[in-house]
Amino acid sequence: MPTSARLAIVHHPDRRTDVVMPYAPAIVVRRGQLLFLAGVTAAPVYHSHPHRDEEFDLPKTMREQARLAMENLKKTLEAAGATMSDLVSATRYLTDVNEQDDLNRVWAEYLGGHLPTTTTVEVSRLATHANCKIEISAIAVTGAEARGRRGADDQRARSRRRATSRARPRRRR
Numbered sequence: 796m797p798t799s800a801r802l803a804i805v806h807h808p809d810r811r812t813d814v815v816m817p818y819a820p821a822i823v824v825r826r827g828q829l830l831f832l833a834g835v836t837a838a839p840v841y842h843s844h845p846h847r848d849e850e851f852d853l854p855k856t857m858r859e860q861a862r863l864a865m866e867n868l869k870k871t872l873e874a875a876g877a878t879m880s881d882l883v884s885a886t887r888y889l890t891d892v893n894e895q896d897d898l899n900r901v902w903a904e905y906l907g908g909h910l911p912t913t914t915t916v917e918v919s920r921l922a923t924h925a926n927c928k929i930e931i932s933a934i935a936v937t938g939a940e941a942r943g944r945r946g947a948d949d950q951r952a953r954s955r956r957r958a959t960s961r962a963r964p965r966r967r968r
Contacts, residue, residue, distance in 0.1 A: 801827050801938060802883065804910070819910045822883045827936040830875050834888070834932040836923050837863035840871065851924040857894035860928045861901035868931055869905065881935040882911040888930040892917035898929060 805821035837860035842850045854860055869879055889895060895915055911933070921927040 801825055802936065816910070819912050822912055824883065824936050827938050830872075830877055830881070830935040830937055832868065832871055832933040832935065834923075834930040835864050835867035835871060836860070836921065836927040836930045837867075838923055838927060840867050846924055848924075851926045853924075853926045853928075857889075857891070857897040857928050858901055861898045864929050864931055865901060865905045868933060872935060875935075875937065877935045877937045879906055880909045881937050882906070882909070882933055883936050884912045885914075885931055885933040887913060887915045888918050888921060888932075889915060890918060890921060890928050894928065 802825065803823045804819045805823055807820065837853045838851050854863070872878060872881065887898065889898065892915070898915075921930050923930060
């Protein structure tokens with residue numbers, strides 16, 4: 796991830812450059828809004844509760860499930876006016892850590908050179924459904940422009956009201 800006015804990658808002074816790192820050790824957020832994403836899996840984001848088995852007819856391989864999970868992550872980010880390059884942190888839960896290389900290949904397809912901080916954890920089962928092999932929860936940082944026109948207009952209106960109320964002398968009754 797390139798350093799920008801909004802974000803900067805932090806590296807140790809004795810950083811090794813002879814190894815490939817699929818994540819950033821740390822990211823400093825200089826400005827923006829935090830966006831917290833609920834965990835996504837290969838299952839549809841909107842599914843029945845209590846769960847219905849027919850909604851969890853999922854692919855058997857990590858690679859296929861990782862693609863579906865990344866699509867769900869991307870769609871959720873886009874719904875909030877953000878992109879994959881706004882991700883700053885992700886926790887990836889796998890039911891078999893031996894499949895992490897397959898996940899990393901798909902991760903790289905979606906993120907390219909963008910490297911959010913990541914933690915990968917092996918779990919015995921995901922709460923969503925026994926067929927799920929992966930779940931990703933994430934945090935993104937969006938700029939003011941990601942709020943959309945209405946959000947920016949609402950904030951300007953609030954600022955004007957505050958400025959106007961401070962400028963007006965109070966009347967005594």
